[in-house]
Amino acid sequence: MAGMAEIRESLLDAAYDFAVTTGWQRVRMIDVAVAAGVSRQTLYDQFGGRDGLAQALAMREAQRFLDGVERAMDAHPDDVTDAIEAAATFALTAARDNPLIRAILTENGDAGLLPYLTTRAEPLLAAAKERLDLDEEVSEVVVRLALSYIVMPGTTESAAAQRIAQVASSIIERRRVRQ
Secondary structure, eight states: OOOHHHHHHHHHHHHHHHHHHHOGGGOOHHHHHHHHTSOHHHHHHHHSSHHHHHHHHHHHHHHHHHHHHHHHHHTOTTOHHHHHHHHHHHHHHHHHHOHHHHHHHHOOSTTSSGGGTTTTOHHHHHHHHHHSSSOHHHHHHHHHHHHHHHHSOOSOHHHHHHHHHHHHHHHHHHHHHHO
C-alpha cells in the first residue's frame, strides 16, 4: 500500500493534470480522487477541501520553481546582480513554458488558481523569502516583480529579468551606502 506522501503526490499530480486540461474551475474533487485511485474522503483528509488542494498544488509548483531559481542563483556566487538576473530569467522562462501557469493565466474569474499568484500569494512570498539567499525585502521585491511579469508579460523574459535585477541591485546599493 502506498504511503501518505505517495498518495498526496498522486492527488497533486491528478489535480495538476485536470487543471491543465480542463481548467481549475472545472476540476471536481471526485474526479481527482478517482484519477489518483483513492476515495474522495482520502482527498478531503489530505487537503481539507478544494481550497486546500489548490493551495497545495500552487505551493508544490512554487517549490519546483524555487529549486530552479536557487540553481540559477548558485551559478553566480560572486555577483548578486547576475545571480538575480539569472534567477529571474529562469523563473520567467519556466513560467512561460509551464502548462499549469499557462492554464492559470487563461482562466476567467476568481474561482481559478490565479489568486494564488496574486491576491493570495503570501505563502509563495514566504517560501521565496525563506529559500532565496537575499535580504527579506529584496526577496519580496524580486518575487513580486517576477510575478507581475508572469501575470502581465509585456517584454522578453531577458529584458524583464534585467529590469528586475536592476531594481534589486539599486535597493541593495542604497542599503550599502546607508550603512
